[in-house]
Amino acid sequence: SNQSYRWRRVLLKVSGEALAGDQAQNIDPKVTMSIAREVASVTRLGVEFLIFQVAIVVGGGNIFRGSTWAGCSGLDRSSADYIGMLATVMNAIFLQATMESLGIPTRVQTAFRMSEVAEPYIRRRAVRHLEKGRVVIFAAGTGNPFFTTDTAAALRCAEINAEVVLKATNVDGVFDADPRRNPNACLLDSLSYNDVMSRDLSVMDMTAITLCQENNIPVVVFNLNKPGNISKAIKGERVGTLIGA
Ligand code: UDP
Numbered sequence: 446s447n448q449s450y451r452w453r454r455v456l457l458k459v460s461g462e463a464l465a466g467d468q469a470q471n472i473d474p475k476v477t478m479s480i481a482r483e484v485a486s487v488t489r490l491g492v493e494f495l496i497f498q499v500a501i502v503v504g505g506g507n508i509f510r511g512s513t514w515a516g517c518s519g520l521d522r523s524s525a526d527y528i529g530m531l532a533t534v535m536n537a538i539f540l541q542a543t544m545e546s547l548g549i550p551t552r553v554q555t556a557f558r559m560s561e562v563a564e565p566y567i568r569r570r571a572v573r574h575l576e577k578g579r580v581v582i583f584a585a586g587t588g589n590p591f592f593t594t595d596t597a598a599a600l601r602c603a604e605i606n607a608e609v610v611l612k613a614t615n616v617d618g619v620f621d622a623d624p625r626r627n628p629n630a631c632l633l634d635s636l637s638y639n640d641v642m643s644r645d646l647s648v649m650d651m652t653a654i655t656l657c658q659e660n661n662i663p664v665v666v667f668n669l670n671k672p673g674n675i676s677k678a679i680k681g682e683r684v685g686t687l688i689g690a
Pocket of ligand 1: 459462503504505506507510511512526527528529531532585586587588589590591592594595596597
């Protein structure tokens with residue numbers, strides 16, 4: 446196909462909350478399967494060569510969020526955050542298994558060593574996997590407490606020279622007010638990094654959005670529960686809210 450797409454290498458951020466779907470369990474296999482199907486559809490678009498290179502950062506909030514548990518029973522913030530990072534590894538391995546069941550070669554790389562379970566994060570190796578058409582799932586966040594997987598998404602995106610962070614969420618995008626409280630809240634088509642920061646629109650934490658701004662990485666916030674949205678976002682079709690300069 447001669448169609449030129451907007452980007453070639455993307456960083457898809459899947460939050461833990463999104464993986465939970467409407468299940469009482471931590472992970473909804475319908476959600477992991479639909480993510481895998483959509484990723485499969487775009488990584489197989491090119492017959493002779495691969496059009497899209499997809500790297501994924503998974504969250505862990507469906508299993509454990511450090512900030513929620515810090516202070517309980519003597520658990521300090523750093524230890525709580527390490528548990529949170531381990532939670533992202535569980536999600537990553539589940540997602541990897543689902544992707545590979547559809548025949549998508551997938552590698553998990555962890556920010557701290559767990560070499561019996563997954564590769565350690567090695568930037569050059571991650572890029573090589575992508576070039577060979579493998580999906581790379583980055584787990585364990587940044588490997589540091591006090592950070593988030595949104596920050597990990599921005600960081601890995603910059604490191605591997607991906608062109609965009611696609612933030613898959615449970616809402617349609619960024620609204621000018623909280624849509625759960627204000628029925629007149631409007632979905633915003635696009636906005637600037639500064640808008641996100643100054644208007645206190647809870648899109649990403651400040652560390653993550655600042656990293657995106659400093660590296661000119663656009664962010665697309667979109668709803669992964671609408672069928673077709675992930676592949677649309679990867680193909681650069683209009684979906685959700687675009688955050689940029
Ligand atoms: N976490 C961390 N450092 C990181 C990324 C994540 O300490 O670089 C921990 C933190 O405790 C966080 C948990 O892992 O609460 C799960 O990640 P996050 O809350 O970002 O997941 P999501 O909101 O995407 O489900």
